[in-house]
Amino acid sequence: MKKEYIIYKLSESIKSTSRIDNELFTKYNVKRGLRNEDHSGVLVGLTQIGDVVGYERLPEGLKAIPGRLLYRGIDVNDLVKGIHGENRFGFEEAAFLLLSGYLPNREELESFQSLIHAFMPLGQKTKMNILDLEGSNVMNILARCVLEMYTFDENPDDTSRDNLMRQSIDLISKFPTIIAYAYNIMRHSHGKTLHIRHPKEEYSIAENFLYMLKGEFSELEAKTLDRALVLHAEHGGGNNSTFTVRVTSSSGTDTYSSIAAAIGSLKGPLHGGANLAVMKMFDHLKENIRHWDKVTEIDQYLNKMLRKEAYDHTGLIYGIGHAVYTISDPRALLLKEMARDLAKEKEREEEYAFLELLEERAIENFMNFKGTKVNKRVCANVDFYSGFVYDMIGLPQEVFTPLFAMSRITGWTAHRIEELNFDSKRIIRPAYKNVAAERKFVPLKQR
Incomplete structure (x- = not known):
């Protein structure tokens, strides 16, 4: 055959x-x-x-x-407003908090930032492997690089607390470099000029990522990206990719295998690719709704989408609704503030106003359309604004989901450390019930 x-x-x-x-x-x-x-x-x-x-x-x-989101018991709203109220970058501080369980003092924070920078450059072998990698998906390249880091780690299978912390800081530090280099190499494969910029000691992670990716950036772009990184760093143990880390870690596997599995989970369009879906929908709506300030026209089109008569015929309005948040997603509210300021800097206020009106009308029309079929309120989630924010910063869509991984690696590593340091370790193994009927074996010549 x-x-x-x-x-x-x-x-x-x-x-x-x-x-x-x-x-x-x-x-x-x-x-x-x-x-x-x-x-x-x-x-x-x-x-x-x-x-x-x-x-x-x-x-x-x-x-x-x-909605509320808490990191180690601290409301993320207070964390963000406290850090940015002091005109500081906050992702490193959030990473320290998630890994350690407490807020650092000034000396601890500065030492941690120095350690991050020391780990950020790629070793020559790792760098050459990235240059040799081919592919059109940065998430795939990131996963392969993480698995290759096992080879260069002198003690990759050691799950002691000290080694887990070292590996965690190394991964948090290297993700921005790997993603920025992988994207620039991908551009180079399409005939663009290759830029490999080395991270700067005086820059934060957000600043270094923008510098390595595209060279120039404004202060507001860096501050906005920093806020996005803080907001995406952790989201409980039940989200798909973090649960993947906990499941794989419970088996006792090495850090790199566990994190590569989480990257595979986040790569899925139902998890990490949601902001791309929102951006594609937003671009479609900008083209198909003539008057961006007319509620009746917007309502008519959104209802066509809900009836599966327009756009991708799925009946979905991307970026609306969340598995846990009901009245509001705190991450969306905090990112929306930065989106408003960035839209002014980029002279894209008309698009921002349209997106804000879409948020209001999408929630209203969804609830009216579903009626008694939905048993909870819905709100805009963080993905509703994050794609638009990344686009205004000047980030290519190829790095939207990798950027999510660059932030969430902090939560992943914190959960792995916790999973492996329970007093009573137990492999995660839920049950599946078999519902197939038993059958007799039939000899090959009788089939």
């Missing part, structure tokens, strides 16, 4: 072998997606790192409340 026919036959078999009656999930009380019937998450672990709050659990059910 030809290989194409075998592949076709095997593929056709999936139609029946992968079909499971939806009623069976209810019969056996299966928590699909590890979600409860009220759409809250199934409790599978405990953590002291981050907390995501969008509702209160009352005897009569869930009550929507304004």
